[in-house]
Structures are given as C-alpha cells and as structure tokens.
Amino acid sequence: MAYTYDYPRPALTVDCVIFGLGEGSRLKVLLIQRGHEPFRGCWALPGGFVQMEETLEEAALRELEEETGVANVFIEQLYTFGDPERDPRGRVVSVAYFALVNLAEHPVQASSDAKNVQWFEIEQLPSLAFDHNYILQIAINRLRSKVRYQPIGFELLPEQFTLTQLQNLYEAILGVKEPLNKRNFRTRILKMGVLKEVGKQEGVAHRPAKLYSFDKERYEQLARERYEDLIKRGVDFEI
Amino acid sequence: MAYTYDYPRPALTVDCVIFGLGEGSRLKVLLIQRGHEPFRGCWALPGGFVQMEETLEEAALRELEEETGVANVFIEQLYTFGDPERDPRGRVVSVAYFALVNLAEHPVQASSDAKNVQWFEIEQLPSLAFDHNYILQIAINRLRSKVRYQPIGFELLPEQFTLTQLQNLYEAILGVKEPLNKRNFRTRILKMGVLKEVGKQEGVAHRPAKLYSFDKERYEQLARERYEDLIKRGVDFEI
C-alpha cells in the first residue's frame, strides 16, 4: 500500500528523553539499542514515527511503551528538531518529549524494535544515533532550569518523604559537587508553603525525620496568586 | 508531479506569532487575512508548508516574508501543535515560532497568498482560523514569562534609550493596568548591570534623560556566572 501526495512531505517522528532517579543515585536517562538500520546496534533515544490518528503526545507514549515497557509517565514537549541533515534516511522532523520518573517504579523491558534497553548515567553516555546527544543536552538544560522555578520532582519521591530525601533529589538533578546547605534548603522549601507535614519516620537508628507530602492544591493556588503579583509589580528578571 | 511513500505522513507547517510594539503603544500581533480555502477571508497567523530542503526556522522566516513582507526578525520556537483535528484538510502538524519586533521598523505588505495583512491589538482580536487563537494565547503566556527572567525587548528600543522608554516597554508587554513603580523599576534594572550609560537627551522641554544601551557582552558573562552560582547554591524556585 502506498500513499501519494501532491507535494513532498517530511517524515514525522517523536523521541523521548526519560530521566530516571532513585534515592541517592545520579541522574540517569533511558536509552535503547537500535535493532534496525540506520545506526543498527547504536544507542538512541526511544521514539518512532507518528501515526495519522494519534496526537504527538500519544505517539511519544506509545513508542516509549513499545520500545522500553515504560508506561504511565507525564511527558512534556521539549523541542522540535528539523535540520534537513539530521537523519540519513532523508528529511525527518522529530518532536522531542521529556519526563522525569522514579527509577524503581519503572522497570524496563526490551522489545521487538529494540535489541536492548538500559538506564545510563548522564555523566557516562555512549555516543548516540542521529542528533540524539544534542537532543539530550537540550533536555538536561531544560530540566535544570525547570527545577529552579517549578516544584518538579515530587513525583519521584514516595507519597511521603523527608526533607533530606528531597534535598538529595535536588542535588542529583542539579548535579552539584558540594551538597547544598541543609539549613537554607529547608528554610527555602518550607517557606514556599507547598509541603504538608504528615507524620514522622519510625524504626530508624537516629532521630526520626518528619514526613511531608506535596500539597498540590496549595501549589496551584499559590501559582495563581503569584501570577497576579507578577503583573502588579512588574519584572524581576534574574539574568 | 506526485510523491509516494510506504506509510502515510502528516503535512508539516510552520506558523509565526509576531508581536509588535511601538513606543507607548499596546502589544500587537501580526495577522494575515487568508486568500484561500479553508478559512478563506478569515484572519490567521502567517505560516505555511515546510519545504524539503529548509530548516523549520527557515520555513517560518520564508513564509513570514512571503505573506507579510516582514523580514530580519529573530524568531524562537514556541511549541508544536499536533492535534489530529486541528486542520479540516486532514492531518497537519504545525511548528509555531514567535518573535517580538519594533512596529516602526517592520512595515507590512500583503502579497499573493494573503488578501490583507494587519497588526491587531492583543486585547481586540478577531476569531482566527484553525487553532490560531489557542496558539496565540500560548505565545502570549510564553512572552510574559520570558520577560521575567531574560532581558527581552531591548531590540524594540532604539540603540540608545531612556529608562522611561524601557519601563513603558515592560508595561506594554506585561499588559499592566497600574504603571510600575518608577523608583523600584530603575533600581532593579540598573542593579542587573547590563545597561551602559551612553549619554543624555538633548532638546527636550524637561530635564534631559540619561541614555542607555544594552551591554550584550556583559549580559552573556553574567548569564554564565549565574549558572555556576545556581549550581553551587541549589534552587530558589519561585512557584
């Protein structure tokens, strides 16, 4: 079966940059080893061609699940890559998505299209197919800026978590060398007012930590108020 | 001539959201009146089909110039819209770009594809073709958040400008009702350290204002330093 058009059309694909974190670990990214040409055997971002009746996001989630077994993630559009030379097969435009997930909750599983699937540490990446190293770098930058102004990452922790866990999470995302100052991290996070105290640890061989959970409704309310405030007082750009 | 593929492919277009400002005016957006079906006669964002040998950005700039006569703008990718129902002609995925330009420096001029071209005030928009009202709303949000953390908009002013001009610009972009506090606006902007004092007004019937220009090199240096700093001290997200 063939499909014919009056004008030539680029092929359209989606690619997924899935970041994974577990407690205390470094930031990782989910890659597949390609089972077909081009770049057969080469590591790459999971992704594939967009079908006619699905949205871009649906395509990204479908390819992700088909190739890696990973499902139920909140992805977000990253950028669309359209350099005419980016794919040796011809003109292929790719819409990239990204997400940050809890490693432990997302066991991987290779399938038909991929010979192999694996989490790689951000600091120790192989050379990737196509322009995927570049896409990944853009995604890392985006993740690290996003973490600055949005309460990202709460989904990576258990429903109830300690401030130390949260701090470790931030340190991992930001890839800091020195740990952040504990006192100041706590003050800042708590001052935001989006954490609810919900209990404390039991059975640990040290002072039990308070447990918190993320108060989503409060967050949304504050976000609205903050927007009003921004409009009133103008700008405070940070360079 | 026809083009045949083994699998169906969505059509790929670009759309441009060009915001325009002149001194003291409200924020405007550049629209064209469509000359062809679908939505013939309807106002829409300038845009069109991507050709095989051009990048997405090149396509956006080409369509912009063809349809409106506007050239030499710095555009930035906004988002890619891929709802299967967004175009009545079938599956059309569109990569949207946006820019902010000086009205006075960009005279418009309708051409073949468009019956008419015009700047519309953001507050008084007609109903647009396709999902263009939606795209435009996303672009407005992006512009207003961007202005908070990036020194955007300096290109809209003359090479040398006064702080009052800059303040008017910010007020227009943000769409504020009350003017911003002059004292505080100035303190903040100057503290950033990206403005160079370059002289003062002459021949005005009031105290002559100091003239400033944007110090791009200084900005880039500060941006680098600030990134280091962020990494060191962690996060200060703002909700």
Next chain:
DNA sequence: TCAAAAGTGTTATCATTACACCCATGG
C-alpha cells in the same frame, strides 16, 4: 553512651517595597 541523621538559633548582609521629594530643561 555513641553514631548517625534530623533539626534549630542566630547574625550579618542584601534585596524589595512604598512614599515622598528634588532636579533640569524649554517655552
């Protein structure tokens, strides 16, 4: 009673806000 991790006090410094006031110019 000790190790381990949680959690707090405090101070100096800097940034933000709000309001009122003074200054330089051409007509």
Next chain:
DNA sequence: CCATGGGTGTAATGATAACACTTTTGA
C-alpha cells in the same frame, strides 16, 4: 516661573547565606 518628565533619599521589612549548635533515635 511653571509645566513636564527625569531622577533620588530613605526607612521598614523581608530574604539569603554562613556557621555552629542541639535533639532524638536504635544499637
């Protein structure tokens, strides 16, 4: 000498950074 913007002083309040210290638990 006045209308018209341009430009500044200042004080209260709040945020940030740095460092050292206390608390609570199980083993």
